[in-house]
Amino acid sequence: MLKLAYFVLSALIILDVYGSLAHPQDKGGSVCQLNDPPNQCAQFCLTRLQPMIENIPETKTKLDRIQGEQQAIQTKLVAVQSRLEAQRSGFQIELDAHLQAVQNKVEVLQTDIQKKLDSQLLAVQTKLEGQLKELLLAVEKKLDDQKTSFHDSFEVRLNRTEGELQDLQTKLDEKLLDERKTITKQDFEVRMNRTEGQLQNLQEKIVGQLGAFQATLQETRSKNNLKAKSPKFQRIASRYFYIENNMELDHFAAGVACREMGGNLASIKDEEELNGIAVRSVRDTWYHLSINNLDKEGVFVSETTGKLATYFKWRSGYPGNSIGCVQLYNGGMGIYGCTDKVNFICQSDDEI
Structure with missing residues (x-):
């Protein structure tokens, strides 16, 4: 690259000198008739080029120094770029580590808060249950x-x-x-x-x-x-009933279960109660009632009060000559085995 620069510079100087010799009247210099240019102008050209030739080593030195400075600056730039890249990488790693640490702290904090909330909710629930029991x-x-x-x-x-x-x-x-x-x-x-x-x-x-x-x-x-009564009971018509849809017991165990929750097996007194119970019961499911005719065929008594039952809505074919316990199915009553394990209905009172 340096040699190419020397060549270009020398060519420019020669062209400048040649132009001066070719047009002396424009420059106001000496007149040289070029009948034999190589021989006539050699000394003159050398005289004009000598100062420039003498400056070539100095110029070369300056160019070498400039090139050295450029290389030093380039080296410094590369070093600075390397340091900046290293610093950027370090900052990025440090930032990622910091963000990860912050995220871990947030997750730990969220976990602790959730545990505290769960603990507080459990404590409040336990306290409320205790107060309710008391x-x-x-x-x-x-x-x-x-x-x-x-x-x-x-x-x-x-x-x-x-x-x-x-x-x-x-x-x-x-x-x-x-x-x-x-x-x-x-x-x-x-x-x-x-x-x-x-x-x-x-x-x-x-x-x-x-x-x-x-x-x-x-x-x-x-x-x-x-x-x-237990909060399980719900108002239907003028009284309170509980319809058990999950537990299946025989007639006698169902009566015990109703009494344990503060009620009795249900006897239905009118159509309003029957319709309300039918709406809230599960379709195609059997339910024990408190009515039976175990003592005498055709005489239906409420186990809850010992009195004669007053309201019936028999399914097709019933009561007939059957003896047993009355069960409710899709809003209709039938007589079936007292030992059948089916769902049951409780009432909160002992009036009927």
Whole structure:
């Protein structure tokens, strides 16, 4: 490359000199008639080129120095570029490591937060369940106390009434004995009839009061029972029922299961209840009810109350001469084996 530069520079100088010789009038210099250029202008050309030729070593030195400086600068640039690349790679690695560390910390923090939330939720759930159990126990205890109080109060009033009747009967007997001695047979019969009428009225009054008291007691017990039942029970028509769709038991075990949750096997009292239960039950599924005719064919009794069942909606072909337990299927009733293990329906009260 340096030799090529020398050649180009020398050619330019020669062309410049040749141009000066060819056009001396334009430059205002010496006039040289070139009849024999190689011989006539050799000395003149050498004279003109000598200073430039003498400057060639210095120029070469300068060019070598410039080339050396360029190579040094290029080397420095390569070194700087290498350092920058190394620094960039180092920064990238450090940044990646930092980002990975931050991501790991975030994941650990998220895991810790999730564990704390799960722990807190579990603690809250456990606390709420404990409070609910305590509340249910308190309600049950209060209801038991109320039942005991009602029962005791009823027995006390009944005993007091019986005692008053006994005292009244004793007094009447004594009075009759005394009056028999002083009154005639006709007077005695009149007074006896009047006394018997008074006793009859008094007995009817006492029976009426006793019936009203029992009805009030039953109503109060029913209301209290509704409040204390399991939350599984749902209101259908005017009462509360629980339809078991997961557990299959025989008739007698189903009754025990209903009583354990605070209710009894269900007896349906009207079409409104039947329709509400049918809508909420599973199609093509059998359900035990509390009704059976095990004691006597054709006499259907509620196991819950011991009273005669009052409402039926028989499936085709029933009741016939079958003896067994009543089951509900797709809104219709039939008589089947009491030992059949099927689903069952509970009621919260013991009225029917």
